[in-house]
Amino acid sequence: GLTRVTIPDSVTSIGDQAFSGCRGLTSLTIPDGVTSIGGGAFWGCSGLTSLTIPNGVTSIGDWAFSGCSGLTSVTIPNGVTRIGYSAFSGCSGLKSVTILCSVSNIGNGIFWGCDGLTNVTIGKSVTNIGWNVFWGCSGLQSIVVDADNPSFSSLGGVLFNKQQTEILFYPSGLVGSYTIPNSVTSIGDGGFSYCSGLTSVSIPNSVNSIGVGAFGGCLGLRSIVVDAANSSFSILGGVLCNKQQTKIILYPSALFGDYTIPNSIVSIGDDAFFGCSGLTSVTIPDSVTSVGILAFSGCSGLASVTIPTSVINIGDLAFIGCSGLTSVTIPNGVTNIGYGAFRECVGLTGVTIPNSVTSIGDDAFSGCSRLTSVTIPNSVTSIGYGAFRECIGLTRVTIPDSVTSVGILAFYGCSGLTSVTIPDCVTRIGDEAFSGCSGLTSVTIGN
Numbered sequence: 001g002l003t004r005v006t007i008p009d010s011v012t013s014i015g016d017q018a019f020s021g022c023r024g025l026t027s028l029t030i031p032d033g034v035t036s037i038g039g040g041a042f043w044g045c046s047g048l049t050s051l052t053i054p055n056g057v058t059s060i061g062d063w064a065f066s067g068c069s070g071l072t073s074v075t076i077p078n079g080v081t082r083i084g085y086s087a088f089s090g091c092s093g094l095k096s097v098t099i100l101c102s103v104s105n106i107g108n109g110i111f112w113g114c115d116g117l118t119n120v121t122i123g124k125s126v127t128n129i130g131w132n133v134f135w136g137c138s139g140l141q142s143i144v145v146d147a148d149n150p151s152f153s154s155l156g157g158v159l160f161n162k163q164q165t166e167i168l169f170y171p172s173g174l175v176g177s178y179t180i181p182n183s184v185t186s187i188g189d190g191g192f193s194y195c196s197g198l199t200s201v202s203i204p205n206s207v208n209s210i211g212v213g214a215f216g217g218c219l220g221l222r223s224i225v226v227d228a229a230n231s232s233f234s235i236l237g238g239v240l241c242n243k244q245q246t247k248i249i250l251y252p253s254a255l256f257g258d259y260t261i262p263n264s265i266v267s268i269g270d271d272a273f274f275g276c277s278g279l280t281s282v283t284i285p286d287s288v289t290s291v292g293i294l295a296f297s298g299c300s301g302l303a304s305v306t307i308p309t310s311v312i313n314i315g316d317l318a319f320i321g322c323s324g325l326t327s328v329t330i331p332n333g334v335t336n337i338g339y340g341a342f343r344e345c346v347g348l349t350g351v352t353i354p355n356s357v358t359s360i361g362d363d364a365f366s367g368c369s370r371l372t373s374v375t376i377p378n379s380v381t382s383i384g385y386g387a388f389r390e391c392i393g394l395t396r397v398t399i400p401d402s403v404t405s406v407g408i409l410a411f412y413g414c415s416g417l418t419s420v421t422i423p424d425c426v427t428r429i430g431d432e433a434f435s436g437c438s439g440l441t442s443v444t445i446g447n
Contacts, residue, residue, distance in 0.1 A: 002019075002025050006029055007028075008031065009033055016061065017039070019041060020043040022044075023044060023045065028051065030051075037053075037061055037064050038064070039063055040061070040062070041061060043063050043066045044068075045065075045067070045070075046068060046070055047070055048071060050072075057079055058081050059081065060087050063085070065087060066088065066090050068088070068091050071088075071091050071094050072093050072094060072095050073095060074091075074096075076097070078102045080103050081102055081104055082104075082105055083103060086109040087107065089109055092116050094111070096117070096118065108130035110130070112133075113137075115136060115137060117139060119141065121146075122144070123146050126145075129152065129159075134172070135190070136194065138194070140172050140173045141157060152168070157174065165183055165185045167180065167188060167191045168191060169188075170198070172194050175220075177201065177202070180201065180202060180207065182206050184206060185207060185208055185209065186207065187210045191211060192214055194216070196217070198218050199220050200222060200223035201215075205228075207232065208232040212270060213271050216274045217274065220253070222252050222255065223252065226240065241265070245264050246265060248265055248267075249269045250269075253276050255276070255278065259281070260285075261283060262285070267288065268290070271292070274294055274296075275298040276299050276302075278301055279301055280302065282304075284311070286310045288308065289310055290315070292315045296318060296319045298321045305319075307330060310331070310333065311331050311333060312334060312335070313334070320344055320345075324347050325348055326349055327349060327351070329351075335358050336357065336359050337364045341365075342365050342368060346367065348368045349370050349393075351368075351371065353377055354377065355377045358379055359381060360376070360380060360384055362385040365391060366387070366388070370393045371388075372395055374394065377400065380400060380402055380403055382404065383406050384410070385407040385408045385409060387407060387410050387411075391413075396418075397411070398421070403425060404425050404426060405430070410434075414434075415437060419442035420444070424446035425446070
């Protein structure tokens, strides 16, 4: 119910979570004597519409103004040298931010989820910009950097390193096509991530490195063009590959329908099909030996995938969120099912695990709520942390004699499970391994 507060001049610091959750607070005066604002100090003060940070403040703590959705503009004064992690995250009403000259470090995720933010001005003293600083800023159209900044620069609203040899961040609110300048040699991790308005991109011959998740979540991307003289990358059937065309690097997210991977491909790279919700089926040839991390993450329309016996490695989170996938056969060459490989594949009803598999990774099938039965082969020696967590449709599971450990939360929340037999070889059952298994009526534990 607190709507207004006046902080007296004697106060020099505002402690952690001091006004956290005061949603009715609309007016606030911070006196000039305050030098530090603690972590989460105004977290969730959604009614706060205006804010003046005095020049004496040197430090803004982690999550300090997170969730202040009523704020429309913020000026970080000259005295501030540190802005903490996620300090303004979730400030959805924020439209403009000016970071003046004394700030040297912009912490991780500071403006995460500020979807109303359209413009950011970065002063000359900023020497470090953390990861995911502008993640989820879907309205951001321009980043301007002071010309005297020694570490960063901007061109056409895009954030670069000083020499403009690396693209650091392309504003998510820009729409249409983009031609990467010839000075650029690398695209940074997440450089174009979640740029849903980006429809096409042209890569010059100078680019020799593309970072992790560089184009992840670019849902409108239909076309990629690579200069024929580029020595590192090429286009094969509209898909970005390495120069030798043995590895898929990026499948444009806006393409839809079925896709057959060419026989020249040996590996499917990390994030290669990330967020390709229009992809309905994919045929992987026998030439492919590995499927990368997050390779098919979020391919919600993917109903069918055949993994050939040539594949020996399925990366972490490879098929996470493929909600349309109903069944999967893991080939005989695979020895490990990676972390979260089929996590949240809610349509998955059946899975075949071959005798080559020795370990089922953490969260491998977590959240596969329609999975009704699974047979774990005798080759498996360990069931990872949360491997079948929240598989509420699972009614039966056979744990073979080869298993020596059942991980923490391994079958947590499997409410449909009625009985379980734990073999003699198991020496350890992790914390809460069967917690929430409300239908469990019979348990046999080995010697």
